[in-house]
Amino acid sequence: MTREEYASMLFPNCKHDRAYYEKKYKRRELPEGAFVTRIGPSPTGFVHIGTLFQSVIATKLASQSGGVSYVRIEDTDQKREIENGKEAILKAVSDYDMPFNEGPIIGGDYAPYVQSERVDIYQAFAKDLIIRDLAYPSFITEEELAKLTDEQARLKQRIGYFGKWAAKERAYTMEEVMEKVNNGESYTIRLKSQGDFENKVFIDDAIKGRIEFPENDMDSVIIKSNGIPPYHFAHPVDDYLMGTTVVIRGEEWLSSVPLHLEIFKALGIEPIKYAHTSSIQKEEDGKRRKISKRKDPEANVEYYTKMGIPKEAVKVYLLTLANSNFEEWYLANPGVSTDEFKMTFEKMSGSGALFDTEKLNNIAKTFLSTVSAEDLYERILNWARVYDESFASILDSNRDKAISFLDIERHGNKPRKDIGMYSEARDTMMYMFESPEKYDWQKITDKNEIASILKTYMDKYYDDTDNDAWFSKVKEMCDELGYASDMKAYKKNPEEFKGSVADVSTVIRVGITGSSRTPNLFDIIKILGRDEVEKRINKLL
């Protein structure tokens, strides 16, 4: 039996050989210095903020260098898979304005972009390793492996399948293997490691710099018993065939670099550049940890949609985490598209940043202060249609009123920044559409005094011609009722007055809106109109 025949027996379903695929997928022709980047998310139905973080880096580096970015779905673990997982990922990256050039559904010259559809490719490469005696079939069961691990732990030795622990299986003859296979024993394919733990290998990581490791000496599984490879084998094969120039991935992969380097070497492929990003962290009980899908709602991209945080703001926040000089650039270039910013590996931090909700909120508020009232209205409405139907129908039937309200203090160079997420909109503007149910009185709480102020206001001092006229009337009323119309005078001698114009305005404000914190009162009165204001005040009286 030749080694070719032997390999074919081990891969009975493998249609093509390695050379076929190397010929099929041509090398990319790109300008000097162009990056080919990718993201490799697993379709679990849950789009992780980290995926978005990798995406913004991958797409930006590719587009600014005249390169290519693509999405490759890494679904080699069917246990975790979920229906529509890849659609969710593709939708998220497109929603967040991270345009990949190739991927599933999008297409491209290196299709398929889904690992489960590339099984024949991986097998062809694994078969090549069998032929060249750099891999071997392994029949060890999970139970045996667990026993071995215990034994190693007891002996306080390095844990894993390597060296003498793997010697028995490495030594099987082709005939022995054939017999086991014919008996129906299931097997994996393992790398026959040539490495020595005493030797060093290193990478020049684009973010972390030069890192040295002991060589890999583990006989890792490269094809699982179901014929599908684990990540460790799919990664070198795919990134080679698909022409990736730099692998951007989370630092949790750092420790498997020696394994990947050895696989590249066994395959006779030039290893590619790595850029290991530090992971976004969360603090809990004074301890930092990687942001967790299970514990932290903000790990799920859907959270931002649900809260109504603008996608633009999320992207800006991710950019500030990705490149330390982005924030200054962003502040210095208002109104300029973030596409203009030049991203570099040098400005990526080697340490993990704590997720800062406050900062995100600030970015969101600032961003929303720059959009037009109409735009903001549409954004809030679209959000409400999904998450707050009753509010959506109110907005729908009060379009003009809502827009007028949102337009208050929105102009000039100091626009109002009171809404950071669409989910806050209901509370900040509901009083425009119906009479308040609760009244947040401040300094003046006496019912008779409140009634007197509101009644006098409506009877004698109502004015909605313009802001100055309106305020003059309020001041006149203060003089009549014994309140200070001039704040400076009041501050000097507060004891001479019952209160100030501020207190009186507050009564009017709360009387109409229920809230003590609103945008400019005159504008609100003007939008509501005399009839509505009168109705509300009479109801109160």
Added chain:
RNA sequence: GGCCUGUUGGUGAAGCGGUUAACACAUUGCCCUCUCAAGGCAACAUUCAUGGGUUCGAAUCCCAUACAGGUCACCA
């Protein structure tokens, strides 16, 4: 436990042998002011995890230690 990474204020960070240790968020105070939001001004690290060393000079270079994180699967 082995291997790897990281450590500058509450947070994100700039810094690359000589700086008053940028900037931004948050916080506090003042100003503006009919409230709120915004805006303006100011305060907030004598010290860069700790201890040694090199140097005229160290956050920056070297060595130890501590702490934190990651990883050691037929998961990614």
